[in-house]
Amino acid sequence: MNKEEILKIVNEVFVDVLDNPNIVIDLNTTANDVEDWDSLNHIQLVVAIEKRFNVRFKSNEIRNWENVNEMIESILAK
Amino acid sequence: MIDNFHINQTFSNHFDLNEDVYALFLKLSNDNNHMHVSDDYAKEYGFEGKIMHGNILNAFISYFIGECLPVKNVVIQSQSIDFKKPVYINTKIQFIATVDSIVESVNVVIFKFNFQNSQNVVVAKGKIQIGLL
Numbered sequence: 001m002n003k004e005e006i007l008k009i010v011n012e013v014f015v016d017v018l019d020n021p022n023i024v025i026d027l028n029t030t031a032n033d034v035e036d037w038d039s040l041n042h043i044q045l046v047v048a049i050e051k052r053f054n055v056r057f058k059s060n061e062i063r064n065w066e067n068v069n070e071m072i073e074s075i076l077a078k
Numbered sequence: 079m080i081d082n083f084h085i086n087q088t089f090s091n092h093f094d095l096n097e098d099v100y101a102l103f104l105k106l107s108n109d110n111n112h113m114h115v116s117d118d119y120a121k122e123y124g125f126e127g128k129i130m131h132g133n134i135l136n137a138f139i140s141y142f143i144g145e146c147l148p149v150k151n152v153v154i155q156s157q158s159i160d161f162k163k164p165v166y167i168n169t170k171i172q173f174i175a176t177v178d179s180i181v182e183s184v185n186v187v188i189f190k191f192n193f194q195n196s197q198n199v200v201v202a203k204g205k206i207q208i209g210l211l
Contacts, residue, residue, distance in 0.1 A: 040155065042184075043155060043184045043186060043209060044155070044156070046181065046183055046184045047181050047184065047186055047188075047207070050181055050183070051179075056181075056182070056183065057183040058182075058183060059182070059183045059184070059185075061183070062183050062184065
């Protein structure tokens with residue numbers, strides 16, 4: 001899967017977890033750009049993304065994510 | 079802390095749905111629907127008698143998470159429950175929870191659970207996600 005394909009799936013996860021069909025994320029999107037992307041929902045997003053892509057992140061990986069691009073880079077690195 | 083859990087680890091408890099529990103939940107919820115207080119009414123709809131409030135099971139889940147796990151600093155992050163069969167007053171219910179997944183990166187443990195009546199029939203089942211603080 002390339003970055004664009006992963007972004008599309010990650011967007012679907014955001015829509016589902018945050019229960020907002022209007023969410024459109026891009027590689028530069030940060031938590032500040034998305035309503036309801038707070039600390040609790042961040043946990044739900046990580047749980048859903050790990051399940052969807054069948055990957056396991058390290059806690060320090062997650063702490064270093066500054067935008068969606070870094071999240072997707074972590075998925076690609078698995 | 080998360081090392082206290084492993085996949086397929088199972089926990090179980092028994093709960094008594096006796097008259098005291100019923101009366102307390104009736105008072106707490108203030109749900110006095112005829113289905114919960116009248117044997118005759120419930121029988122009209124095919125039940126054996128008045129049925130216990132399904133959400134009493136959520137109180138048992140609260141007890142399980144808060145009191146029965148090997149760690150205490152936990153919070154419930156999400157929970158779902160499907161009610162399959164009615165539960166009656168003056169019965170015993172068995173609760174069985176199994177660790178379904180562990181998400182170490184965010185200190186999350188997800189359980190699948192079910193409640194069974196004394197005939198080993200599943201009366202409710204669902205999932206609980208907890209976060210270890």
